[in-house]
Amino acid sequence: MKYPFHIERTETSRLGSVDFKNLAFGKLYSDHMFVAESKKGRWTDCRIIPYGNVPFSPASSALHYGQIIFEGMKAYRDPEGKPILFRPEQNHKRFNISAERMAMSQIPLELWLDALNELVYMDQEWIPENPGCSLYIRPFMFATDRFIGIRPTEFFKFIIITSPTGNYYTKPVKVIASDHFVRAFPGGVGFAKAAGNYGATMLPLKEAQLKGFDQVLWTDGNEHKYAQEIGTMNVFFIIDGIAITPDLDGTILDGVTRDSVMQLLKSYKLKVEERKISMEEVQTAYEKGLLEDTFGTGTAASVAPISHIGYRGKVMELPPVEKRIYCNRLKADLEAIKRGQMPDLFNWIVKVKSKLILEEV
Ligand SMILES: Cc1ncc(COP(=O)(O)O)c(C=O)c1O
Incomplete structure (x- = not known):
């Protein structure tokens, strides 16, 4: 391995105490985590160690200035029970795009894949088997510079933790189109998975929930006219037999799921348009009875049907989920592909392998 790993196994696995039949999202963490340090552009001290607290300086620039990025991906078991990953190179690509925007170290693909493979291989017993469940993988990186002046730094910590999880949403999602808060603006960091993007959504989310909605449907910052995305999902509208996504x-x-869903929709011979879509267009389609489906797509939620869209004081109620064609078919196909239960026609599945075990043999 180009990046040698130090391995320290836990002496007290928590696996036996996990109730795999009642998993919520993001509450439990597996036995081990991966940690590495970047110093002046060089990745060192790669290690898999027992999951636990991470010591860092209170002067760390991540804490003060939010120089933090992350990713979200999942591991599944194939029908033989072997661990598999879904499109891990796409998350690597996006992580490095986020890193570039936040002036952080790039992660070499080999380090990314080695870290994921070794960690998931070691904790593969933590991958749940129940339908709808998986091992959520959270890679993240933050600046560790002990300096509270603001400057780009060359010291970072890269960590991966994993978490056995159940469904993110247990029922169709009610969204409200934002008419005063803004998630992202051209020239900003909306395309990056930067932590600050999410911190800034807590208050709008709280307000949406007080109004009886589950999530915010973000709109553009200039006019609050065009749809952007929903919470931590991309959005698709099916209008008069055409799939439209911003x-x-x-x-x-x-989104990796957005891209996968577009490829699936095209394979169903549905026309897919990537373009600006205004809330007026959605409202007009709804009034004419042409808004057939609306759903969010994301790693955590997979394909999440939207049941209601609040917009300018009115609420659009979408057709019952069981009567919709696309969100149901997409969800079923995507989940089957991710679990190796359907032919992998798009080459999305990667088998988890350990180089360390091979080296030991
Ligand atoms: C803001 C935002 N949009 C969309 C997505 C969906 O992306 P993906 O399908 O890669 O999980 C996510 C989740 O990562 C997100 O945080």
Whole structure:
């Protein structure tokens, strides 16, 4: 291995105490985590160690200035029970795009894949088998410079933790189109998975929930006219037999699920348009009975049907989920592909392998 790993196994696995039949999202963490340090552009001290607290300086610039990025991906078991990953190179690409925007170290693909493979291989017993469940993988990186002046730094910590999880949403999602808060603006960091993007959504989310909605449907910052995305999901509208999703204009995260769903929709011979879509267009389609489906797409939620869209004091109620064609078919196909239960026609699945075990043999 180009980046040698130090391995320290836990002496007290918590696996036996996990109730795999009742998993919520993001509450439990597996036995081990991966940690590495970047010093002046060089990745060193790669290690898999027992999951636990991470010591760092209170002067760390991540704490003060939010120089933190992350990713979200999942591991599944194939029908033989072997661990598999879904499109891990796409997350690597996006992580480095986020890193570049936040002036942080790039992660070499080999380090990314080695870290994921070794960690998931070691904790593969933590991958749940129940339908809808998986091992959520959270890679993240933050600046560790002990300096509270503001400057780009060359010291970072890269960590991966994993978490056995159940469904993110247990029922269709009610969203409200934002008419005063803004998630992302051209020239900003909307296309990056930067932590600050999410911190800034807590208050709008709280307000949306007080109004009886589950999530915010973000709109552009100039006019609050065009749809952007929903919470931590990209959005698709099916209008009169055409799938429309906002184009990647720099304010929207380039979702791995979004891309996968577009490829699936095209394979169903549905026309897919990546373009600006205004809330007026959605409202007009709804009034004419042409808004067939609306759903969010994301790693955590997979394909999440939207049941209601609040917009300018009115609420659009979408057709019952069981009557919709696309969100159901997409969800079923995507989940089957991710679990190796359907032919992998798009080459999305990667088998988890350990180089360390091979080296030991
Ligand atoms: C803001 C935002 N949009 C969209 C997505 C969906 O991206 P993906 O499908 O890669 O999980 C996410 C989740 O990562 C997100 O945080």
